Amino acid sequence: MLSFECDYTEGAHETILARLLETNMEQLPGYGSDHYCQQAKEKIRRACGCPDAEIFFLTGGTQTNDVVIDSMLRTYEGVVAAQTGHINAHEAGAIEHSGHKVLALPEHQGKMDAGELESLLEDFFGDENHEHMVFPGMVYISHPTEYGTLYSREELRRLSEICRKYQIPLYMDGARLGYGLMSSETDVTLPDIGELCDVFYIGGTKVGALCGEAVVFTKQNMPAHFLTIVKQHGALLAKGRVLGIQFDTLFTDDLYFRISRHAIEMADYMKEGFRKKGAEFYLESPTNQQFVILENHRMQELQKEVSFSFWEKLDEDHTVVRFATSWATKKENIDRLLELF
């Protein structure tokens, strides 16, 4: 059966596995203190244009969001996110488990509106006293969003400006960052993100790694005793090498960018094919997730041969579904999908 269900259906890019094999019997210290981790961090600093960035490798996305947010907020602060932000909708309450409220703003195709953010902060920190309310202590955005959409450089700049005005950090969830950076429709670069965000993570799990996310604190602003906080959240990997070697490989010879570019090419190819077949898109996504409206009976037909994601019921007769490409997607599989479509 063909699968376009998500961008983590395969294992890891073969170069990563080769490197794991090569380095396997080397004796290395634990918890991220090995030289592969150091090397990977150095390469990431360079790629981000942040020579002073502090970097930590974690295992998965929800874990990363939980640790970063809990470590940067004071106990009485919450994190502002779009209604559809992953932390608000699909992390089983991990942020609340650590004691913090997600302050939800309306979503616009998955994105937060800078004007709405500014109003919220203006109101909160304005004349009236809000000491019975949760303090907005951080802004969370995902890029690409959960709908595959992207912020423009100007949109990011505005969000960043607002956050700095109110002195709260801007945090970007980059679970699919590669696919955002390699989109043909973006004007945002990795150094832009390094400049405009206070902290962000570079997703590995969905972009070629077995697991792993690289958290980048761009301004020497990693919270004190971060490793202890990571340990306290059950998020410290004993064999930190597993993450270090993978990221070292991804940031050698632009592998991360090259495989991300492949996913985008595959998505563009699929999109073009869908269009020719007269498919109706739920929204215009410039990245690797494509949302299509299907009549229910056609959806059921297609499900017999292809796996993809249910997104939401549109009406009685139609459903929004998602097809994802990835670093591992084969062109021939898209051809086959288009035949069946």
Next chain:
Amino acid sequence: MLSFECDYTEGAHETILARLLETNMEQLPGYGSDHYCQQAKEKIRRACGCPDAEIFFLTGGTQTNDVVIDSMLRTYEGVVAAQTGHINAHEAGAIEHSGHKVLALPEHQGKMDAGELESLLEDFFGDENHEHMVFPGMVYISHPTEYGTLYSREELRRLSEICRKYQIPLYMDGARLGYGLMSSETDVTLPDIGELCDVFYIGGTKVGALCGEAVVFTKQNMPAHFLTIVKQHGALLAKGRVLGIQFDTLFTDDLYFRISRHAIEMADYMKEGFRKKGAEFYLESPTNQQFVILENHRMQELQKEVSFSFWEKLDEDHTVVRFATSWATKKENIDRLLELF
């Protein structure tokens, strides 16, 4: 430099890497729902003699302890552990982060005494009212303990009996379980553990895997919606296959037991060598961790060529240090260590 610092200095057993490579491009569903996970669970059920066991794969030890304990306790309950239990001493307060107290009992070479446990429970659930106190809701033991020591079958049976009398689960942290089972001095088998414990985990990280622990709920007692609780703790791996394939490999052709046995043979060889050299042991450990008392100047000398763990200061002139063997230890390295010792 030689390293006997811990049992996770190398990557993974080569058979595991080979299997990861072989299955790499297979498209699989996420979050542990793939067939390798199912297969691995079936093999583990068989090895434990628990045909009805419910099994879940997690990434690391602290994470596993946190998720298991938080999911099985009511909010007003705490977990009883020996003073030196990993959850009490070396997990940066992960259990408390989830809201639960660790109720510490004295340790006896790392072990909990059944009589002391019984007294605590008798007192708590006896005539007097203790409703202003934390309820003992679970018993945690590590096997091998943090000092490499082991419970006898009879000791385990007693602990189990007491827990059942008071209807609280007995939980075994098996981070190094393989090394316990393969010790030449144990009378405890994996089916014994399946019978006597309500939940335990089989450690992979320290026994041949890149990462991964298999939690075994022995009596169809996995808490409802356990996957959601795992997600809420940031502990759900997207590519569950990474854990499933590793455990499937470890429980094929007794690999887990064979490589554990190797570590024990290496430990016995090292112990014998130390003894011949007149080394003084801090305690008698029947597993892969050996605790030796060194004069400080000899320790400093040795550290120039070998890495090992500081355990504790014994007095002004002496230090307790730990040498660990593992599935990956090479005999020639022990020979070299003994030469230098």
Next chain:
Amino acid sequence: MLSFECDYTEGAHETILARLLETNMEQLPGYGSDHYCQQAKEKIRRACGCPDAEIFFLTGGTQTNDVVIDSMLRTYEGVVAAQTGHINAHEAGAIEHSGHKVLALPEHQGKMDAGELESLLEDFFGDENHEHMVFPGMVYISHPTEYGTLYSREELRRLSEICRKYQIPLYMDGARLGYGLMSSETDVTLPDIGELCDVFYIGGTKVGALCGEAVVFTKQNMPAHFLTIVKQHGALLAKGRVLGIQFDTLFTDDLYFRISRHAIEMADYMKEGFRKKGAEFYLESPTNQQFVILENHRMQELQKEVSFSFWEKLDEDHTVVRFATSWATKKENIDRLLELF
């Protein structure tokens, strides 16, 4: 200066103080085990028509919401509330501090819509798997709401029916319950609430007591070891008598209802006066909180002699403000307010 700022500007009803004085030197056991607490509970059971209700006295509203919600939810569950529900907006994240998400539904003059609740539950517990999301584990409503509005008996019945269908408890925050019950526009009685809700609290702080709220578990459904959970939340009063005696007094000779009725009469009188003066109401409130739209300059003028609450900015020139009456409001003060208005 006149104050209509809130319904807790005075101390306690004089009968309560008299009773505290009378019983003051009686030696009583602590933590709510005294006979005044027992007596008060018995009277409340009778007033609610719930002979089997289990009752606990707590000190304040946020505390009560936190303890009730945390004690009734499983760790992976959240509580559904209207966007403007007190727990979502004005409790500084107390619910999240205990680890639970507030799942916000749209508000309709402060109320939750039964249809919207049903959709949420239908979607969640329907065919699709939502195990990465927070489980709706309880429904929270306030009655009167934060906008002074009331549910009709039929609306309550529908909410109750939906909750029972999905087997999750319906919880009513009755911080101002007396003012709801005594409204001339309600068809809801205290026994109705006892029948339709699984748990609710009868507010004392805002209705004549120095402090205190009576939590009523209507169906012998008080969580096990509730006193310990209360203690764990720092909410157990040593001198439980202070709460017992107050509630005993409030539920003797219908004091609670009589003083609530007074507040409603004062509100109706004030409303009538405002109307005659041509005031514009923000919404139609049948209880003791009245929301009026004032031009900013008139608001500033009035503030010199009367204190009242800022509610929200309506537009550049207008503000919504709140005037509250209470058990202690004097008619002459309303006359004076109306003169100044």
Next chain:
Amino acid sequence: MLSFECDYTEGAHETILARLLETNMEQLPGYGSDHYCQQAKEKIRRACGCPDAEIFFLTGGTQTNDVVIDSMLRTYEGVVAAQTGHINAHEAGAIEHSGHKVLALPEHQGKMDAGELESLLEDFFGDENHEHMVFPGMVYISHPTEYGTLYSREELRRLSEICRKYQIPLYMDGARLGYGLMSSETDVTLPDIGELCDVFYIGGTKVGALCGEAVVFTKQNMPAHFLTIVKQHGALLAKGRVLGIQFDTLFTDDLYFRISRHAIEMADYMKEGFRKKGAEFYLESPTNQQFVILENHRMQELQKEVSFSFWEKLDEDHTVVRFATSWATKKENIDRLLELF
């Protein structure tokens, strides 16, 4: 029946009730912003010799400990306490509920030993890395302790010196502070405590108030947004006046000290009487709690006419029990107790 069960069996000192009655119908703003609270704080500042102290009124002891400790610790820090410290033994895990570990040291008649504290801190912050452990972030002592014992000025000075050396706050739980200050065997004054502690609370509940504890941050070190943190813990009293008026009364004309002195006189009288009867004391307590060893059959006899507290089983035939005096104890009741003894 006579009761010496604890020091909170009566209501409040009559002067307090009189003041509550007198001020009852005054309209006051909420949440501690009224002038009685301001006035009370000013009087407490003077009594403590801390003109810059920041003060907050809370309702009960466990609540106060929870809020103070959680607000002053970083998430990865725990609080050091004696094994028998109230927070470690009798608060149902309130500290852990807020995510922090209690790091227990041995107790010496309820007291912490300065040398043992210093060793713990020296070891933790010494050469070895302890980043997998909970950081000691505060020291908690109770004075009087749970055993009625007191620190000498020199002992307090040492603890304070050690805390300052390691830059962690020293926190004193003063639930029974009055009884400590008025003991005939103490050399510690309230200004000493203001000088040596970073934060402490003056207990009201056990010393003449209906409820209430006054937290004193001695060095302008109240955590930012403390009121919001209090609210988040469900600990903010709407009618803050109830606490303000009580403490204003207690700190007018030395009432707090005079009534504390009475309790001590009563304790001394009772102690003397016990001695004459040949009673065996479990330990020498210089405050209002007296611990006596009784043969079980005599204990059962006495319980028929007097209520007192079970403390612990000494052996098969003997039990340690506690008799407490308070601000409200009547001499004639002690006479009666001694007759029965």
